[in-house]
Structures are given as structure tokens and as C-alpha cells.
Amino acid sequence: xxxxxxxxxxxxxxxxxxxxxVAVGIDLGTTNSVTAVSVDGKAEVLRDEDGQALVPSVVAxxxxxxxxxxxxxxxxxAMRPDSVVSxxxxxxxxxxxxxxxxxxxxxxxxxxxxxxxxxxxxxNVGGRKLTPVEVSGHILSALKERAEDVLDREVTxxxxxxxxxxxxxxxxxxxxAARLAGLEVLRLVNEPTAAALAYGLDKEAEGLYAVYDLGxxxxxxxxxxxxxxVFQVLATGGDAALGGDDFDHAIAERFLKDWAGEAxxxxxxxxxxxxxxxxxxxxxxxxxxxxxxxxxxxxxxxxLDRTAFESLIAPLVWRTLRICEDVLDExxxxxxxxxxxxxxxxxxxxxxxxxxxxxxxxxxxLADIDPDEVVAVxxxxxxxxxxxxxxxxLLDVTPLSLGIExxxxxxxxxxxxxxxxxxxxxQEFTTYQDGQTAMAVHVVQGxxxxxxxxxxxxxxxxxGIPPMTAGAARIRVTYAVDxxxxxxxxxxxxxxxxxxxxxxxxxxxxxxxxxxxMLYDSMKHAKDDMTRRLLAEARVEAGRALGAVxxxxxxxxxxxxxxxxxxxxxxxxxAEAAIAxxxxxxxxxxxxxxxEGTRTFAEKxxxxxxxxALRGVEVERLDKAAHExxxxxxxxVDAPKSAQAGD
Amino acid sequence: xxxxxxxxxxxxxxxxxxxxxxxxxxxxxxxxDVDEAALEKSYFRMQRQLHPDRFATRTxxxxxxxQSQATSxxxxxxxxxxxxxxxxxxxxxxxxxxxxEGCNALNDPVILMEAMEMREALAEAETAEDVRDVTERAxxxxxxxxxxxxxAFDTGDLERVATLITRLKYLRKLxxxxxxxxxxxxxxx
Numbered sequence: 001x002x003x004x005x006x007x008x009x010x011x012x013x014x015x016x017x018x019x020x021x022v023a024v025g026i027d028l029g030t031t032n033s034v035t036a037v038s039v040d041g042k043a044e045v046l047r048d049e050d051g052q053a054l055v056p057s058v059v060a061x062x063x064x065x066x067x068x069x070x071x072x073x074x075x076x077x078a079m080r081p082d083s084v085v086s087x088x089x090x091x092x093x094x095x096x097x098x099x100x101x102x103x104x105x106x107x108x109x110x111x112x113x114x115x116x117x118x119x120x121x122x123x124n125v126g127g128r129k130l131t132p133v134e135v136s137g138h139i140l141s142a143l144k145e146r147a148e149d150v151l152d153r154e155v156t157x158x159x160x161x162x163x164x165x166x167x168x169x170x171x172x173x174x175x176x177a178a179r180l181a182g183l184e185v186l187r188l189v190n191e192p193t194a195a196a197l198a199y200g201l202d203k204e205a206e207g208l209y210a211v212y213d214l215g216x217x218x219x220x221x222x223x224x225x226x227x228x229x230v231f232q233v234l235a236t237g238g239d240a241a242l243g244g245d246d247f248d249h250a251i252a253e254r255f256l257k258d259w260a261g262e263a264x265x266x267x268x269x270x271x272x273x274x275x276x277x278x279x280x281x282x283x284x285x286x287x288x289x290x291x292x293x294x295x296x297x298x299x300x301x302x303x304l305d306r307t308a309f310e311s312l313i314a315p316l317v318w319r320t321l322r323i324c325e326d327v328l329d330e331x332x333x334x335x336x337x338x339x340x341x342x343x344x345x346x347x348x349x350x351x352x353x354x355x356x357x358x359x360x361x362x363x364x365x366l367a368d369i370d371p372d373e374v375v376a377v378x379x380x381x382x383x384x385x386x387x388x389x390x391x392x393x394l395l396d397v398t399p400l401s402l403g404i405e406x407x408x409x410x411x412x413x414x415x416x417x418x419x420x421x422x423x424x425x426x427q428e429f430t431t432y433q434d435g436q437t438a439m440a441v442h443v444v445q446g447x448x449x450x451x452x453x454x455x456x457x458x459x460x461x462x463x464g465i466p467p468m469t470a471g472a473a474r475i476r477v478t479y480a481v482d483x484x485x486x487x488x489x490x491x492x493x494x495x496x497x498x499x500x501x502x503x504x505x506x507x508x509x510x511x512x513x514x515x516x517x518m519l520y521d522s523m524k525h526a527k528d529d530m531t532r533r534l535l536a537e538a539r540v541e542a543g544r545a546l547g548a549v550x551x552x553x554x555x556x557x558x559x560x561x562x563x564x565x566x567x568x569x570x571x572x573x574x575a576e577a578a579i580a581x582x583x584x585x586x587x588x589x590x591x592x593x594x595x596e597g598t599r600t601f602a603e604k605x606x607x608x609x610x611x612x613a614l615r616g617v618e619v620e621r622l623d624k625a626a627h628e629x630x631x632x633x634x635x636x637v638d639a640p641k642s643a644q645a646g647d
Numbered sequence: 648x649x650x651x652x653x654x655x656x657x658x659x660x661x662x663x664x665x666x667x668x669x670x671x672x673x674x675x676x677x678x679x680d681v682d683e684a685a686l687e688k689s690y691f692r693m694q695r696q697l698h699p700d701r702f703a704t705r706t707x708x709x710x711x712x713x714q715s716q717a718t719s720x721x722x723x724x725x726x727x728x729x730x731x732x733x734x735x736x737x738x739x740x741x742x743x744x745x746x747x748e749g750c751n752a753l754n755d756p757v758i759l760m761e762a763m764e765m766r767e768a769l770a771e772a773e774t775a776e777d778v779r780d781v782t783e784r785a786x787x788x789x790x791x792x793x794x795x796x797x798x799a800f801d802t803g804d805l806e807r808v809a810t811l812i813t814r815l816k817y818l819r820k821l822x823x824x825x826x827x828x829x830x831x832x833x834x835x836x
Binding site for chain 2: 329393
């Protein structure tokens with residue numbers, strides 16, 4: 001650091017800027033989340049001890065309600081499907097009516113909102129009702145905590161990315177979730193724009209670029225004009241309910257149909273989807289395979305080759321291409337005019353997606369920045385730019401038209417889609433009855449003519465209009481969208497100078513009351529939550545270790561003398577007792593002892609493996625078999641007793 | 648009218664956008680013909696200084712002012728970039744009462760006939776090629792209409808401007824519909 005810093009007036013950094021908290025970039029994904037931080041224009045993705053950047057966006061709830069986030073929660077899906085939530089992003093800002101269409105696909109039970117509260121859907125997890133905002137808040141809390149661990153400093157500010165195609169309700173929900181997690185959102189940035197930022201700054205790209213972003217649950221296509229540090233979004237389009245998850249569902253449905261057994265339960269569907277995901281990943285590298293799935297109490301085997309896989313997902317991929325063509329057409333751009341296509345999102349690893357995108361644009365897409373990490377990198381760069389200043393400029397647009405309901409249930413557009421933000425537009429309306437003193441304002445978002453085909457964002461009534469003859473009042477309705485893409489609506493009666501402005505909060509957001517209760521709860525329980533979470537994690541890990549030992553004893557128990565077996569059984573019993581208690585250190589201690597006590601056993605098992613190899617079994621196959629067995633062992637581990645008990 | 652200085656001379660804090668017209672705000676001459684490169688350059692230069700991203704850690708007051716400044720800049724840029732919006736805006740600045748939906752010359756028989764003919768052609772178009780023909784024709788007419796507008800503004804013929812604005816509105820609507828038809832033919836709308 002320089003010894004002496006001189007600043008222009010008005011540009012003096014805030015006090016303690018250098019030693020206080022940093023601002024991070026967070027890609028809050030449907031399937032996985034990634035956090036990155038940028039210092040001096042160099043963005044680094046934060047990784048755990050194993051080098052993993054991707055944190056599964058999965059939350060498991062222990063019986064006491066404490067959340068467990070990430071890989072551990074993901075591994076619990078198979079064991080305790082009822083208390084694990086995944087893909088919550090798909091429900092952000094959604095009401096029950098919005099999700100009826102996908103309800104069958106959702107890996108959790110949804111419930112309508114309670115009377116009096118917001119219209120946002122609730123999900124039922126382990127006997128608790130939670131809003132998607134709370135679940136996302138738990139993911140963000142965990143990401144914040146991990147970032148603080150890695151960076152060894154407090155993190156209170158972040159740039160969070162959202163799909164460009166997210167509507168107002170989903171954006172507000174995301175901001176609310178951050179508030180619950182104790183994060184100040186410096187800016188919501190659209191995912192494709194963030195990717196372009198990471199890409200453009202890295203490659204000094206200039207000209208017209210397309211960003212094709214196929215994530216777990218959403219699809220976005222954005223066209224950007226990049227030039228000397230300016231990133232100007234020209235047009236954007238997408239589908240907020242189309243992603244790689246749909247590939248998994250298509251495969252899972254096929255498996256369940258092939259099986260033709262009794263109607264699968266929720267657990268079976270979840271397992272089928274988990275297996276389908278594996279199939280998708282495997283078939284992105286190999287040409288065919290066979291996968292096992294527990295259905296109706298016994299193992300079923302399913303075979304699928306690349307061609308069949310591609311024909312299952314082709315209609316979904318084509319849908320994304322049609323959307324690309326629409327966006328290009330709307331921007332008046334031919335595919336050949338696009339200088340480069342940037343791929344974002346894990347689902348762009350699927351070879352069919354790459355082939356089809358290459359064919360549409362007539363060029364090989366760019367994917368040399370990891371498509372899973374590029375969005376977080378862009379978000380981190382923007383977080384640094386916002387806090388430390390920068391020369392780059394992001395100019396984004398509204399993804400969907402914002403309108404108002406007029407007579408006959410028609411939509412009148414006030415701000416058309418692809419308008420640069422921030423933006424404010426006003427329109428005048430009048431009364432249609434003599435003496436009318438109130439006017440209902442219904443705010444909608446979408447491209448359709450009829451109001452009921454668009455998304456209803458909010459309704460409010462402007463009162464206190466002075467009684468006049470029909471058509472005499474002049475009511476000016478103003479729509480303003482800020483740089484985060486969030487809408488504020490106000491209405492004012494102008495004929496008499498009477499002013500009345502009403503700010504609108506979307507119906508699918510949380511009410512201020514709900515928000516403050518949740519904030520209060522989260523602050524009150526912050527410390528408890530942490531202790532409980534650590535305890536819950538210790539229990540789960542201990543359960544896994546115990547399960548692995550039991551499984552090993554069943555397979556290779558004959559390697560041990562009776563005395564040795566008794567010794568291990570005693571250690572296992574001690575670990576089980578510790579799990580039943582509430583002392584985290586005792587649990588970890590018991591697990592450590594169990595691991596020490598079974599070391600010799602593990603060595604003996606390895607010897608047996610080598611001997612088996614010498615008997616003519618190929619090492620590779622043995623390895624594979626061992627892997628498979630370990631996998632099965634992992635999946636067969638019983639949930640920790642304490643976690644099963646419920647409360 | 649003045650654009651006002653965006654920043655306070657002494658304290659360097661951002662100020663409210665003031666009442667400038669769009670041309671003045673972006674430092675351009677008040678004329679129909681606009682140099683697109685100059686427009687873009689000026690817009691980018693000013694957004695670099697005034698966009699809310701520059702004020703993310705500043706006071707609430709400065710944030711509000713920068714949002715109004717950026718909003719005014721976007722409004723100016725969007726209006727001047729688009730030949731139709733620019734025509735309507737400039738005509739109004741010059742005192743012409745341009746009616747909503749460009750209805751000034753709604754009953755002009757020449758415009759009506761042209762619009763009807765092209766609409767029929769679009770309705771009969773069944774293949775992508777048919778639609779492309781209509782699109783190309785509409786785009787050709789749009790380009791003609793814009794250069795005629797430029798001449799009418801030059802000579803100060805506001806009556807002609809009003810007629811051309813109506814014609815341009817019809818043609819643009821038609822061009823939008825051709826796009827919609829193309830999307831339909833692709834199987835998505």
C-alpha cells in the first residue's frame with residue numbers, strides 16, 4: 001500500500017475503507033452458488049479446502065430447524081428427502097398459481113400463502129413452512145460465512161447476480177433474502193451481463209457479443225455491444241423456467257415410464273432425478289451407459305445412449321434457439337453480425353447445446369472461462385468497481401415490458417422491454433364516471449395483450465380524487481425502474497394539483513411486517529443458529545462415518561478377529577451415544593477415535609483388494625467396484641438417529 | 648434552458664438533472680439529422696460520470712440525484728437514437744402538436760392505401776420468404792420516409808412533418824408485425 005494517498009475532492013475513500021469489509025460477488029444459482037472477490041481488477045473465485053468453488057444451492061434442515069447448506073445437504077437428499085430443499089431459485093417471488101405447471105417436477109411440497117401474508121408460496125420442509133426468501137437467505141448466510149472464513153474478515157456487502165429474465169417480484173425476493181442474511185446488496189447484476197464483464201475485461205473484446213446462459217433452472221440470452229470498457233446490453237430474452245434441471249426431468253420421466261411399476265413416491269422421484277443428473281453428466285463425456293436406481297424396493301437398471309439422450313432433450317434445446325432468434329430479430333441483428341458467443345452455465349457443457357449454438361451463430365462458441373465460475377467473477381469485478389471506483393460502465397435494460405391494466409382487461413405498456421435502466425416514464429389517465437373519487441391501478445409485467453396472461457405485480461387504489469365530471473381528472477401514473485431493475489409506481493392527480501404518491505411493493509414480495517419479523521428472528525438466533533448448525537453438521541458427518549464402518553464390516557468383517565470386531569463395535573457405540581447428545585466436541589472426538597480404531601481394518605481391506613487383483617481381476621475394474629461400493633455405502637448410511645427423531 | 652452542471656463546482660457532489668432538452672443534454676445541435684457516433688460517444692461519456700454505479704457508496708441524496716441524472720440521459724439517448732421518436736420530439740419542440748399514436752394525418756388516403764396493401768401482403772404471406780419480401784419492402788419505405796422527414800425539417804414544413812410521422816408510425820407497426828410473423832413461423836411467439 002502506498003504510504004501517502006492523495007485524493008480528488010469528493011473522491012476521498014470512506015474511512016477505514018481499506019481495513020474494513022470487502023464487497024464480494026455472488027452468483028446465487030439454481031443448482032450451485034459461487035462467490036468471488038476482486039482486488040485491483042484481479043478476480044478470484046473463493047474455494048473450500050478441497051478446491052471446490054461450487055457450493056450446491058441445497059439446504060437441509062435439522063429437526064431443530066437449523067439449516068445445513070452445500071455439499072453435505074446435497075448428500076442428504078437421498079436419505080432425508082423431506083427435509084432437504086433444492087432448486088429454490090425457481091420459486092423466488094412466485095405465487096401458488098405460477099408454479100402449478102411445474103409442481104409435479106418440484107422436489108418438495110408447496111403450499112399456498114397464508115391469509116393476510118404475502119402471496120408468495122410456502123414450502124413444507126420437515127414439518128416447517130418456509131418462504132423461498134428464507135431458504136435463499138440461508139444459502140446466502142452460508143456463503144457469507146464461508147467468504148468470511150476464507151478472507152478472514154467481515155463481509156457485509158455484495159453484488160448478487162440474477163437471471164436477466166427475472167421479473168420484479170423475483171428480484172425483490174432476492175434482495176430480501178440478502179437482507180435476511182445480513183448482506184447489503186450494492187447492486188443486482190444480470191447474470192449474462194456479469195459474464196460479459198468477466199469476459200470482456202479479460203479478453204478486451206470489442207463489438208457485438210451474445211451471451212448464451214443455460215443454467216440449472218433458467219435460460220437467458222443477451223446481446224451486448226462491448227467497447228472500451230462500456231458494456232451496453234442491447235436486448236435480452238429468455239425463459240425463467242427452462243434449464244438443465246429440465247434435461248434431468250426428461251431423463252427421469254423416461255426412466256420412470258420404462259419402469260412402469262406402481263406410481264413412484266416423492267422419494268423415488270427425487271432419486272430418479274438425482275440419477276438422471278448423473279446420466280446427463282456422464283453422457284456429456286461418454287456415448288452410452290447403464291445406471292442403477294432403487295425403485296419399488298429393488299434395484300432397476302436403465303440403459304441410455306447419447307443419441308437417445310439427445311432426442312429427449314432436443315425439444316428443450318430448440319426452445320432456447322427459437323428465443324435466441326427472436327432476440328436477434330428484435331434487435332435487428334443477423335446471427336452473422338455477432339462477433340462471439342459466450343457460453344455460461346453448467347448446462348452448456350452438454351455437447352448438443354454447443355453444437356446447436358455453434359450452428360445457429362455459424363461459429364464455435366467461446367467457453368475458455370469456466371462457465372460455472374464466469375458469472376461470479378463478473379459480479380466480483382462489479383463489486384470492486386462499485387466500492388473502489390472504476391472506468392468500466394454497465395448499461396443494462398428491462399427484460400420485460402411493464403404495463404398497466406386498462407378498460408376491458410387490456411395491458412397498456414408503459415415501459416417497453418429492452419429499455420435502458422434507470423428509466424422513468426409517465427402516462428396520463430382519466431376518470432370514466434362523473435364524481436369518481438378513486439382509481440384502481442393494476443401493475444403488470446409481460447408482453448401479452450391481455451392482463452390475465454401477464455404477471456400481476458401489484459394493485460393499489462389512488463383515493464382522494466376530487467369529484468369531477470368524467471374525463472376531467474388527470475391522473476399521472478409514473479413507473480420508475482432503478483439500476484437494480486426494481487420498479488416503483490406512483491400516481492398523482494394533477495387537474496387540481498392534489499398530490500398523492502403511492503409506492504408499490506410487489507404482491508409476491510414479503511410485507512414489511514413479515515420482513516422485520518424474519519430479520520428479528522434471524523438476529524436473535526444468529527448465534528444459536530451457528531452453534532446448532534455446527535452441531536447438526538457434526539452429527540451428519542458422524543453418521544456417515546458410522547455408516548461406512550458398518551457397511552465395511554458387513555462386506556469384509558471376516559478379516560477381523562472377534563476381539564477386534566468387539567473393539568470397533570464399542571467405538572461405534574460410543575460414537576452413536578455421542579451423536580445422541582448435544583456436545584459437538586464429544587461427537588467429533590468419538591468420530592476421530594472410531595477412525596483411528598478402524599485404521600488397521602482399513603489396511604486389511606486394502607490388502608484383500610490387492611490380493612483380489614492378483615487373482616486376475618483388472619485393477620481398474622477393482623477400483624471401479626470399490627468406488628461403486630463406497631458410493632452405495634454412502635447412500636445407505638442411515639440418517640443420524642438424532643436427526644430422524646424429529647421434534 | 649440550460650443543461651446545468653452535473654456536479655457542484657465547489658463540493659463536487661452530483662446535482663439534479665435540471666430542465667434541459669434532450670439535444671442540449673447530450674451536447675448536440677437541435678436538428679433531425681443526428682450523427683449516431685457522436686450521440687453514442689456523448690451518451691457513454693456522461694453515463695460514465697453520472698450512472699448510479701458511480702455512487703453506490705455515496706449518500707442517499709447523491710444516489711437519488713445520480714439516478715435522476717442517469718434516467719434523464721437514458722430518456723434523451725433513447726429519444727434521439729430512434730428516428731421516429733426523434734421526429735416526434737423535435738416536431739413538438741418546434742411547436743407542432745403531434746397527437747398520440749401519430750393520428751395527425753390518420754385520414755390521408757395515400758398513407759391508408761399503402762398501409763392496407765402491405766398489411767394484406769403480410770396476411771397472405773405463408774412462407775418465411777414471403778414475409779421477408781414484405782419486411783424488405785417495409786424497411787425500404789421506412790428509409791425513404793426518414794430521408795423525407797429530414798428534408799421536411801430542413802425546410803421547416805411542419806405540415807409535411809406531421810404527415811410523414813403518421814406514415815412512419817404505420818410502417819414501423821407493420822415492421823413489428825412482420826417480426827411477429829417470423830417468430831410465429833419459427834414456432835415461438
